[in-house]
Amino acid sequence: MISAYPGAAVRAAEKPLLDAGLGPALMQRAAYGLYAACAREVLARRGSLYGAHVTVLAGSGNNGGDALYAGARLAGRGAGITAVLTSEAPHPEALAAFRSRGGRTIQLSRAVAECARLCAESDLVIDGILGTGGKGGLRGPAAELARAFTGRISGRTSGIDRRPLVIACDLPSGVDADTGQADGEHFTADLTVTFGAVKTGLMAGPGAVAAGRIECIDIGLGSLPGPALYRLESADLAQLLPVPRKTDQKYSRGVLGIAAGSATYPGAAVLATGAALATGVGMVRYLGPESVCRLINASHPEAVCATGTVSLVHVQAWLAGPGAGADEDQRRRALEAMASGLPAVIDADAISHVEPGLGPQVILTPHAGELTALLGRLGETATREQIEADPLRYARRAAELTGATVLLKGWATITAAPTGETYSQAEATPWLAAAGSGDTLSGILGSLLATDRSNRDTASPAPGHYAELAAAATSIHGRAGTLTAQSGPVEPSMLPAAIRTVIGELKKGVVIDSV
Numbered sequence: 001m002i003s004a005y006p007g008a009a010v011r012a013a014e015k016p017l018l019d020a021g022l023g024p025a026l027m028q029r030a031a032y033g034l035y036a037a038c039a040r041e042v043l044a045r046r047g048s049l050y051g052a053h054v055t056v057l058a059g060s061g062n063n064g065g066d067a068l069y070a071g072a073r074l075a076g077r078g079a080g081i082t083a084v085l086t087s088e089a090p091h092p093e094a095l096a097a098f099r100s101r102g103g104r105t106i107q108l109s110r111a112v113a114e115c116a117r118l119c120a121e122s123d124l125v126i127d128g129i130l131g132t133g134g135k136g137g138l139r140g141p142a143a144e145l146a147r148a149f150t151g152r153i154s155g156r157t158s159g160i161d162r163r164p165l166v167i168a169c170d171l172p173s174g175v176d177a178d179t180g181q182a183d184g185e186h187f188t189a190d191l192t193v194t195f196g197a198v199k200t201g202l203m204a205g206p207g208a209v210a211a212g213r214i215e216c217i218d219i220g221l222g223s224l225p226g227p228a229l230y231r232l233e234s235a236d237l238a239q240l241l242p243v244p245r246k247t248d249q250k251y252s253r254g255v256l257g258i259a260a261g262s263a264t265y266p267g268a269a270v271l272a273t274g275a276a277l278a279t280g281v282g283m284v285r286y287l288g289p290e291s292v293c294r295l296i297n298a299s300h301p302e303a304v305c306a307t308g309t310v311s312l313v314h315v316q317a318w319l320a321g322p323g324a325g326a327d328e329d330q331r332r333r334a335l336e337a338m339a340s341g342l343p344a345v346i347d348a349d350a351i352s353h354v355e356p357g358l359g360p361q362v363i364l365t366p367h368a369g370e371l372t373a374l375l376g377r378l379g380e381t382a383t384r385e386q387i388e389a390d391p392l393r394y395a396r397r398a399a400e401l402t403g404a405t406v407l408l409k410g411w412a413t414i415t416a417a418p419t420g421e422t423y424s425q426a427e428a429t430p431w432l433a434a435a436g437s438g439d440t441l442s443g444i445l446g447s448l449l450a451t452d453r454s455n456r457d458t459a460s461p462a463p464g465h466y467a468e469l470a471a472a473a474t475s476i477h478g479r480a481g482t483l484t485a486q487s488g489p490v491e492p493s494m495l496p497a498a499i500r501t502v503i504g505e506l507k508k509g510v511v512i513d514s515v
């Protein structure tokens, strides 16, 4: 499990070490970690460091110091290095070390276009303009450089036309370390090498997109108090996924009730059912119109379909909403599922029936547009753009207002418990942005809720338990999408096959964090 912390928590952990005079030592550890990651990435790409063109972007603070020291080490291995100084006052000792290894420097303010060209023609750009001391987006010539560089490389790929590798020092410059907001100009990295602890802004909103892969360098800060944001990894998922016991029968494994689909939108029910079955539920009991029952049974003969009410069937968890449209019976079933006290996924159209006073076992799964509407009904104004810019804040706020667990979809999907525990999963691929993809996510989550033993074996699961299960479902969905995308565009109806593969690999202990 990865734990991420706000910049202020990392700075507080550094403070006693800085007071003890260890600042220079911490910077050397950070710079060495950055150098090693840069060397590895350049070697993997072009086979040799010798003769590689590297540009270091160095700001006025310690972030620029880290980048200059890393650049000095790369120069020592034969790389040709230029530092673009974005301020008049770069870190003096780091600059001296850089120059003593033969690194040359250019003052950005006098040559923005030349610096943008230099970056675009480099093998590697190290972004050391701003770190945790940055406030707001980039300003002045640094902002112009980011704009010009992005313009020059847009359309290039990492293949034949050689887009330069961009490695961010601690965080991409212009990204807020705590929220991931990136309102102004900022850099976008292939890899972010972060120091001491992962910053929350690298795992949320635009910051998660700008960060690329994340690598954390231990600089000896020790443990930090109260993690703000978690990310599940393969080993965590393997532990969370239940395996049938020898004494199990279909009911003890878990039954999921699905109230999804309508005469207008029957396909959503088929997708959700398929995903739930592929995740390993004991039984699906489907409730909905007869026409949808027939369609589901045509592709999933194992689903038990009926047209009745929620109170008439015995299940361990509910899933309501996908494709429900304006169907009045499905609306009633969604309300009964929320009031049942059982774990329930409330997705799509059912989200518009949500009222405050729910419990954490109810998991709402909006995208940003659906969350705008929900918050509006609860008396809070937030546009879709505001939610996409700061998803941590709005997912937490929605959980607080409803009492439910909230899963806010996106490139990095945020899950927030009403008690404050928050997760971010980013294994997905943009190929998953397709109609019907969310229906499969709800099916995976419904299955995990129905087969969850802690719900039956303990009186009240730990705070954050449902947020953890929702994060696990997101991760399985993202991995299944990424696996499917390896052979072409993703059709959501292809996902169940990949879900089975992902779960099988996780259970075998195969590490597929970087599929």
Ligand SMILES: NC(=O)C1=CN([C@@H]2O[C@H](COP(=O)(O)OP(=O)(O)OC[C@H]3O[C@@H](n4cnc5c(N)ncnc54)[C@H](OP(=O)(O)O)[C@@H]3O)[C@@H](O)[C@H]2O)[C@@H](O)CC1
Pocket (backbone or CB within 6 Å): 014, 018, 023, 026, 027, 028, 030, 059, 060, 061, 062, 063, 064, 066, 129, 130, 131, 132, 133, 134, 135, 136, 137, 138, 139, 142, 169, 170, 171, 195, 219
């Ligand atoms: N502390 C430690 O132990 C260790 C720290 N480490 C490293 O230090 C980094 C934090 O260093 P830092 O505090 O010097 O901040 P950093 O972000 O480099 O620069 C701030 C400067 O930028 C300026 N500025 C601000 N916003 C701006 C904007 N939008 N556009 C333009 N300029 C802007 C601001 O000027 P101001 O606006 O305040 O006048 C100020 O001068 C951290 O991320 C990590 O890399 C590692 O070495 C490990 C040990």
Ligand SMILES: Nc1ncnc2c1ncn2[C@@H]1O[C@H](COP(=O)(O)OP(=O)(O)O)[C@@H](O)[C@H]1O
Pocket (backbone or CB within 6 Å): 348, 367, 409, 410, 411, 413, 428, 429, 430, 431, 432, 433, 434, 435, 436, 437, 438, 439, 440, 441, 477
């Ligand atoms: N750009 C993206 N990158 C990765 N995943 C995405 C992206 N856009 C959407 N997704 C994922 O695709 C799914 C889309 O869900 P949703 O919009 O509810 O679809 P639908 O309701 O049509 O089934 C969500 O799991 C979301 O996180």
Ligand SMILES: [K+]
Pocket (backbone or CB within 6 Å): 063, 127, 128, 129, 130, 131, 168, 169, 170, 171, 172, 173
């Ligand atoms: K940076």
